[in-house]
Amino acid sequence: MNFQLSPALLELQARTRRFIAEQVIPYERDPRQTDHGPTDALRAELIARARDAGLLTVHASKALGGLHLSHIEKAVVFEEAGYSPLGPVAMNIHAPDEGNIHLMEAVATDAQKVRWLAPLVAGRTRSCFAMTEPAPGAGSDPSMLQTTAIRDGDHYRITGSKWLITGAEGAAFAIIMARLEDGRATMFLADMAQPAIVIERQMDSLDRCFAGGHCVVHFNDLRVPASDVLGEVGEGFRYAQVRLAPARLTHCMRWLGAARRAHDVALDYARRRQAFGKRLGDHEGVGFMLADNDMDLHLARMAIGYCAEVLDRADAGEEGGAARANFESSRTKVICSEKTWAVVDRSVQVLGGSGVTGETVVERIFRDIRPFRIYDGPSEVHRWSLAKKLLKA
Amino acid sequence: MNFQLSPALLELQARTRRFIAEQVIPYERDPRQTDHGPTDALRAELIARARDAGLLTVHASKALGGLHLSHIEKAVVFEEAGYSPLGPVAMNIHAPDEGNIHLMEAVATDAQKVRWLAPLVAGRTRSCFAMTEPAPGAGSDPSMLQTTAIRDGDHYRITGSKWLITGAEGAAFAIIMARLEDGRATMFLADMAQPAIVIERQMDSLDRCFAGGHCVVHFNDLRVPASDVLGEVGEGFRYAQVRLAPARLTHCMRWLGAARRAHDVALDYARRRQAFGKRLGDHEGVGFMLADNDMDLHLARMAIGYCAEVLDRADAGEEGGAARANFESSRTKVICSEKTWAVVDRSVQVLGGSGVTGETVVERIFRDIRPFRIYDGPSEVHRWSLAKKLLKA
């Protein structure tokens, strides 16, 4: 057991940190940011900078132009990226593209890769992942999937409504989860620019960091050729898991960076602001919040590192690795979503009036991070899943 | 000791509840709501409805057209008003006007009442309370007040910068807190429409329920006649306390209503939404959150009722009443701000994806209520103040 990073990884960490500080943070007050995320113009500008810095889509395979980072390496780099709300967008490692790239590298055909994956990795397009449905469809419980895919010759006809589809507005293509007539779930690839795909609206949402926002999308008898099935027919739920375990973990990594940022802003304020005759931070009530932040950040980082190793070993074919990865990513997701939330909430409290206004980036992080306790499985679903496994073991 | 409400109060409660449900909630999706609160046009329309319903500015004295409610009575009525984010605006009992009315009734001259208070109570104007300053000025620690008021013949010349001034944009007048040359704090009344008063900007803020938003305001050598001093010269800090104890409590009342609303929405959802083979609410993990909400709402309501009685008795001249009111309003503020927050956060969690979007009113309440743990004294300042009093007692 050791906690040291290799010199190469330390260098990559330092380089990413510098990139975020010098090239990304200056954009944080850029007006090209809407309630539904940065505009594609702003995104393109940021991506160009990451490309120049050699930090674009770092997790992708080398063949596709990435650095093929291990999970442990991603843990270090993505935390740095998350230090700015614009960092993951700039580096093209934001959700849902990051997870979509991961999944497509694993299961897409060569033709699909050329057509959809390559431009995505290059940062020239965006994608979306169309799984979640409004009640009574698939939310936390994916088995309630209602969107149907009916076989029709060498095509499928997809009909259904989705919501909370991150990045749909502006996406070049979608991965669509639908249920076959026999009940099995399957994933399909489809260009978004088709009349049978209607984006009803971008939903008002607490967070504002995802390019394209969160959309309500209807598939109205969408025809998809059988060759655009992603992976095997009927493997939809399994692929969702393949995608989800690492996707959950990269969320943890990025939000850890965001929480560290909030803490740093609060700490800096506590060093400078005076109240009741001393520095704010010298009041134990404030100092304790800073200490708790420090502990929570530390523990979230430890949990991420541990889980990353489990995922790396699973990728390397360790026996039982998939089950272990599943358990560990659940556990880590609960830990990180709750601890980073606590850190950000405390940081707001330390900042007082400044904390609940746009005076610092913390209010923005506060809004952006709250949904993480819900998406990719709410804490309650994960706790229940962990309990079942503990009881069985 | 008893917990029953009088028939008259029950009737007023029911009437308010009906008013909010039938006349106010339908406006919640009215487009005339901005990031800095409802527009004055929307406000005027709502106020007309409250006037028709006999529910406008109910806390004001009968002479001024109100119902002269006791604190206990306000506890009941304001909770109902807070059930909609637009309720307090409609009934003209929102901050800071509600507290300003309370203070001016207590200390303004007849001439000041005619000029400024009467139209405010009638809902024809809005006001603001200009006390808080950016660092290194007066925030949680009012003794750090930096805005100066220099005597100049029969005038004062006021210079300084304020921020987080709720409702400044669109306010007819301000109550300004400034420090005399001898260090004593004094309150002044001044029309806002003067060149010496500059609203630099409306601050981006987490909450969006306050008409006029939160502003940065500069007083640039503002001349105020001595006759526009509010109350006695040098009594500024004392009046701030006079205003603050009940103002804190009315915040508790309104936010209790808001938290109850969030809980009701979540409860309704938990009754209808299915997941993993049963109703959402039948999952203990969700049911426990609902039970905790119920307990927290109950306790907040108890604490408010108790504090209201302490304030009523203080108003009636009970010996030691002011000190008791001060302690009790601190204690109640911490309790209510933390418990209502917990309720709203849990309600978001129960709602899942819907909870972090504009699909329900809960996301809006979530944003609006977070700052309450900070303004009117952050929890940390109150805990410290409570501790000092406990140690002394």
Next chain:
Amino acid sequence: MNFQLSPALLELQARTRRFIAEQVIPYERDPRQTDHGPTDALRAELIARARDAGLLTVHASKALGGLHLSHIEKAVVFEEAGYSPLGPVAMNIHAPDEGNIHLMEAVATDAQKVRWLAPLVAGRTRSCFAMTEPAPGAGSDPSMLQTTAIRDGDHYRITGSKWLITGAEGAAFAIIMARLEDGRATMFLADMAQPAIVIERQMDSLDRCFAGGHCVVHFNDLRVPASDVLGEVGEGFRYAQVRLAPARLTHCMRWLGAARRAHDVALDYARRRQAFGKRLGDHEGVGFMLADNDMDLHLARMAIGYCAEVLDRADAGEEGGAARANFESSRTKVICSEKTWAVVDRSVQVLGGSGVTGETVVERIFRDIRPFRIYDGPSEVHRWSLAKKLLKA
């Protein structure tokens, strides 16, 4: 709504407070206290003092020599009694006798009252309530009751094992819950001094405040005449509820007193002890704990008062009163057991090394109070029960 106590109740409160301070607390280091509670000799001495002070078995009816206190009145008096671990024993209002008296007054025959109730109220005997069973029998879930009562002519033959039977050692009689052949539960009265009743052992337990401790008891074909059925045949579960709602609440009252005691000891220490250059209590980290204690005690007291009124109204025949009493006593039990626990745990922490030793009474209260989060329904069972009712309402 008002929170004032009548002059008569204030007088009774003051008298009880004085009695505890002057006559009971001096016994707290009396050696006649074992790991299984005070000895019967010590108990008799304390009871004699309460009798002289007119404070014995105050909740019993006047006919039986008590003061026939309402639930609201009990709330005030029992909190005072709980201020010393020996207070409830001295005043003969401890569990399980207090609840047994309540139940027997409601449903026992005159003959049963003369034989068993009168000496119990007079403090000359003790009793026990034999319901809980070891796995796989009735614990939190009373429907799992396994002890059987087989009708045999004009007798019943009772067989089964019970545990956690408080006060069994030394009790004159037991109320036994058993299941008839047709599955219905029934309560029986029986003298303990019979060969068919075997006390296997007094269990080691965290708490040490209950006279007689907690016992494992076996009923080996115990013959009970049909005339010793308590109340109606088949009404056992209903009576358990009749007994339980108020019994839960009196636990809340007594433990509130105990928690207030712990807080007072900690507060006193925080005023006197120096550390790191100032009074312990002047450290915010400690002061905040004291403030939290104060808030929790206040809220527990409010919840008890509210619930007491609900029970008083139910006793007065209010429509729906029983259901309301059931809900309210669940809610109050969770609130009080968790808040008093938090208070005592913080008091230990404030006291440091002294807190985890017998140097103060706080370590004793810490041990005694922990089980209250479990007995009379663990928090988890109550939360679940509350949730079900909220979902239904």
Next chain:
Amino acid sequence: MNFQLSPALLELQARTRRFIAEQVIPYERDPRQTDHGPTDALRAELIARARDAGLLTVHASKALGGLHLSHIEKAVVFEEAGYSPLGPVAMNIHAPDEGNIHLMEAVATDAQKVRWLAPLVAGRTRSCFAMTEPAPGAGSDPSMLQTTAIRDGDHYRITGSKWLITGAEGAAFAIIMARLEDGRATMFLADMAQPAIVIERQMDSLDRCFAGGHCVVHFNDLRVPASDVLGEVGEGFRYAQVRLAPARLTHCMRWLGAARRAHDVALDYARRRQAFGKRLGDHEGVGFMLADNDMDLHLARMAIGYCAEVLDRADAGEEGGAARANFESSRTKVICSEKTWAVVDRSVQVLGGSGVTGETVVERIFRDIRPFRIYDGPSEVHRWSLAKKLLKA
């Protein structure tokens, strides 16, 4: 960064686990256990078994007969030892001897080692560490030290009172912290069997796992030769830190084992016990507690591992290592003491009535572990210390 243990360490872990399970746990109901810990006869018997198993005093240097474990290695082995309350006693790695051995190996003279350290390492004697004093002396704040050591020729004369001196009763010798005339603190070694050392009493205490209990000890003009100064004169506070950082961490390790035991007992019960129609653990309210336990144990283990590495690197002479070790052991102590406590408290709750009685070992662990949030620095002192360092950094 990796989280794998070496094969040799895995083997040692497995061997320790087996030893505890097979040789130590069977003694847990041995009657030779008092309110002040296991008797010395029981201890001798356990130590003989550890010696046979090659697991005695494993942290000591090889020269002295130990395995000279690194901190990382201790993390693994001591957690296993802590799985039984008797494990650390059996393996001679309990407090305060474990820390005393560590300190004496670092600073004692050869003569002192022969006389006092060798028999201690061999498990033939016990020792105590006499630093803590009753108010107004040195508690959390060591600078308040009042015990004096007056130079008198080639001797010192030590006078003062100590309390909470773990293991004093039955100890062969003490390390005594006293203050010289010039104010500097110094440590002294002294045999306990001297008339000038009086053990007033063994204190009643919540925990019962430490051999010899916690004692009040008086030094009445005790003469100590200058050659029995431990280390350098005037270095007392520095040595206390040398001793404390690793001693805090070994506490974390052992208590992690204890908490894991409590969790295992609760988990096993939740698998077997039925309530309300299903397995206890299948109730989400219970399952969530088990999941939280699992997460807390995991995080505590991660924190310990990380801190152990920091200490190992500091021991290896890393620049700034001592300061880092100090910070890290504070942070880890807060994390572990609070998380293990939460685990044990939840385990009690899962067990219900069995949890608060001696039916399982959990009640015992509950009592034993609570003081860990206080000794070696209460959480509040550590949070404050962490905050100061964060503010400075």
